[in-house]
Amino acid sequence: MRETDLQIFYHLGKALADARRVTAGMSASNALRLLFWPEDWLRAFLQQTDHSNFSSRNPIPVPDSRAAAEELLSRIKAINKRGHADYNENHFITPDDFTSLVVALDRFESDFARECKDINVFTVTDKGTHSPRKLLAQAELNLPLAVRQRLNKKSLADLKAAGRCLAFETPTAAGFHVLRAVEPLIVKYLSLIPAQVSKKKNTSRNWGAYIAVLKKHGGDKRVVAALEHVKDFFKDFYRNPIMHPEVTLNPDQALSLFHACLSLVVQLDAAIQTWRPTTSPASGLSSTP
Structure with a gap:
């Protein structure tokens, strides 16, 4: 994925209107005044549509337009x-x-008028107060700096993925990733408090079990409340409810869950930072991908 700079196409079209004003018999110096900007914006067009400038190596699908632009640029440069x-x-x-x-002008304009319909340009709308640009690139900025610095790479990657899913309106996927971002912190907190979870083969190690352990062993009440708030999103609770095929979210639910999980991350981080050992820590808890 990459950003398309639409102003290049606008300014190129505007500049080519000046190129149409060149006439036979005009002095070359006067023609230069009309062709200076067309040359500049044709270069920008070729750079924008050149796949070698991007890591994805997926060119904007305008091969005929690029060939016509190169020919037109050659004529103008001469x-x-x-x-x-x-x-x-x-x-x-x-x-x-x-x-x-x-x-050359006619060829370029004809080819681009045909191929521009294949350029995948869409409008990504704001999600609540979140701008698509921030969700796509920096969803983690919704957390305080100190919390972000302590967040592990796995949680950070899932939080970023959740932001992208929100921006592109894939709400269930957003829920999946934001819950994955939270769980390592839950497990880390549980590993600190003096609790033991059964290791029997059929033991259910889901968020419901986590909440029960925290309640039984004096976990931070704010963390428990935040966990229960997230749990209320789901009728049937599984270890990771979004992984269950019957659970889907709409965009509003996904955005609410995103906010709830951000709050939960902050609460868990605070609980972890302020925890002081009184007995030996629990063992046997781990998060899974």
Whole structure:
């Protein structure tokens, strides 16, 4: 995925209107005044559509337009080169210059009018007060700096993924990732308090079990309340409810869950930072991918 700079297409179209004003018999220096910006924006167009500038290696699908733009740029550069040297206005646009320029312009505009329909440009709307740009690139900024610095790489990656899913309106996937971002912190907190969870083969190690352990062994009441708030999103509670095929979220639910989990991350981080050992820590708890 990469960002498409639409202003390049706008300014190129505007500049090519000036190129249409070039006429046969015009001095090369006057033609330069009309073709300076078309040359500049054609370069920008070719750079924007060049896949080698992007790690994805997926070019914008306008191959014919790129070929036509390169031909048009070549024609314009040849005229502009003479224009730069035409201090005394002794060089003029010949009929052949004019014809080749018009043909190149027509070809580019025709090819781009056809191929631009294949450019995947969509409008990604705000999600609540969240801008798509921030959700796509920096969803973790919704957490305080100190919390972000202590967050492990796995949780951070899932939080970023949740932001992207929210931006692109895949709400159930957003819920899946934001819950995955939280669970390592739950397990870390549980590993600190003096609690033991049964290791029997059929023991259910889900969020409900986590809440029960925290209640029984004096876990932070704010953490328990935040966990129960997240649990209330689901009718049937599984270890990771979003992984169950019957559970789906709509965009509003996903956004609410995202906010609830952000609050839970902050509460868990605070509980972990303020915890002081009184007995030996619990063992046998671990999160799974």
